Amino acid sequence: DARVTQTPRHKVTEMGQEVTMRCQPILGHNTVFWYRQTMMQGLELLAYFRNRAPLDDSGMPKDRFSAEMPDATLATLKIQPSEPRDSAVYFCASGLVGGTFYTFGSGTRLTVV
Amino acid sequence: QQQVKQSPQSLIVQKGGISIINCAYENTAFDYFPWYQQFPGKGPALLIAIRPDVSEKKEGRFTISFNKSAKQFSLHIMDSQPGDSATYFCAASLNLDMRFGAGTRLTVKP
Numbered sequence: 001d002a003r004v005t006q007t008p009r010h011k012v013t014e015m016g017q018e019v020t021m022r023c024q025p026i027l028g029h030n031t032v033f034w035y036r037q038t039m040m041q042g043l044e045l046l047a048y049f050r051n052r053a054p055l056d057d058s059g060m061p062k063d064r065f066s067a068e069m070p071d072a073t074l075a076t077l078k079i080q081p082s083e084p085r086d087s088a089v090y091f092c093a094s095g096l097v098g099g100t101f102y103t104f105g106s107g108t109r110l111t112v113v
Numbered sequence: 114q115q116q117v118k119q120s121p122q123s124l125i126v127q128k129g130g131i132s133i134i135n136c137a138y139e140n141t142a143f144d145y146f147p148w149y150q151q152f153p154g155k156g157p158a159l160l161i162a163i164r165p166d167v168s169e170k171k172e173g174r175f176t177i178s179f180n181k182s183a184k185q186f187s188l189h190i191m192d193s194q195p196g197d198s199a200t201y202f203c204a205a206s207l208n209l210d211m212r213f214g215a216g217t218r219l220t221v222k223p
Binding site for chain 1: 149154202209213216
């Protein structure tokens with residue numbers, strides 16, 4: 001059963017600290033998405049990659065957020081420095097160009113205190 | 114700019130009743146309309162989807178109705194069960210560029 005794996009599942013950190021979230025997309029999928037989910041904003045698209053190249057990161061606060069795909073099996077989302085307003089659940093999803101839908105991971109619940 | 118509008122925000126239905134969630138989209142280029150179901154602590158999972166060349170798709174108790182001229186589509190859950198209690202997201206997509214609605218929290222009371 002192919003799945004998108006996200007780590008860690010939960011993260012509590014102090015304001016100002018660096019946070020790194022990791023995602024292992026489904027093997028063979030060439031498109032990776034990062035979403036943030038909050039009660040107020042719902043699902044927000046932060047960034048997405050195709051064949052490891054960033055296609056759209058317009059939803060991401062550039063001053064503190066960065067997203068990368070160092071290789072086809074790993075995507076990272078980094079927040080530095082973290083702020084309480086970054087508290088949310090961050091989802092990674094992967095899909096295949098030519099396909100119609102993508103698969104979400106179980107998310108990383110981030111709490112910044 | 115919100116490209117997919119979803120309503121209602123929350124919905125309470127009695128067991129055995131029909132749950133109806135509505136969505137409207139703006140961009141006529143969208144060519145795929147999925148519904149995702151999300152349980153607490155989990156990521157959204159694909160539930161059912163439709164292409165704009167059909168007006169209805171049914172899978173078990175779940176049915177999508179699609180009105181291309183009105184740019185609207187809806188999810189109907191027949192014989193709603195407590196296990197259907199979850200958040201439902203509609204979406205509209207073109208080449209995996211997917212725009213989500215704000216979500217509907219469905220509660221099915223036993």
